[in-house]
């Protein structure tokens with residue numbers, strides 16, 4: 001059974017755990033760099049997805065696209081129609097505090113958003129949704145074992161990348177405690193709630209709204225390997 005956005009008929013070809021970067025080419029990089037015995041599981045709209053093995057365990061990796069409507073579609077189809085149990089988003093984020101530097105790794109304890117996604121879906125009227133605690137615990141243990149420092153906290157899931165008021169982040173940092181901004185976790189966490197599945201989000205700082213430092217497009221695609229290795233080395 002295929003869905004409108006995932007062409008795969010045989011759902012057994014998708015692993016129970018899916019790593020989900022926004023960028024489909026980051027998914028391709030992970031498959032080519034880390035996985036063995038790789039098969040492509042999706043190519044619809046170029047939203048590349050792969051299943052392979054990592055240290056003998058089956059794992060899938062698939063792009064989500066940018067923004068909540070996009071990850072909302074892919075993660076719902078994976079949870080609801082392909083029997084996926086765990087989705088770990090591995091994304092890039094802009095820092096809201098000078099305590100975070102480029103390439104630092106952040107794990108979302110929860111995310112705050114202005115988005116109406118959870119309400120529209122009928123899942124929650126709340127503006128702050130949590131990651132699945134048991135997933136976060138395992139991811140944090142892996143990071144510790146690998147010696148990779150990881151900051152846990154609230155993140156901001158935004159509907160807008162280019163805001164007219166470039167200082168708005170200061171209020172969001174102060175009022176909601178959001179350490180950094182990305183654009184998908186709120187919808188992913190809402191879909192996990194809607195389907196009774198598990199979701200987490202690990203991010204690499206790609207730029208800073210405070211210092212205006214930034215990484216290149218190529219680095220965002222291929223160089224954020226610490227978060228990939230934390231997710232890949234976590235047994236679920």
Ligand SMILES: O=P(O)(O)O[C@H]1O[C@H](CO)[C@@H](O)[C@H]1O
Nearest residue numbers: 021022023066091092182183
């Ligand atoms: O690097 P990814 O995972 O795409 O994540 C971040 O990058 C994109 C914006 O450049 C948004 O999707 C945001 O959430």
Ligand SMILES: O=c1cc[nH]c(=O)[nH]1
Nearest residue numbers: 092093094181182183
């Ligand atoms: O959503 C995002 C992702 C990275 N950097 C930002 O400033 N925003």
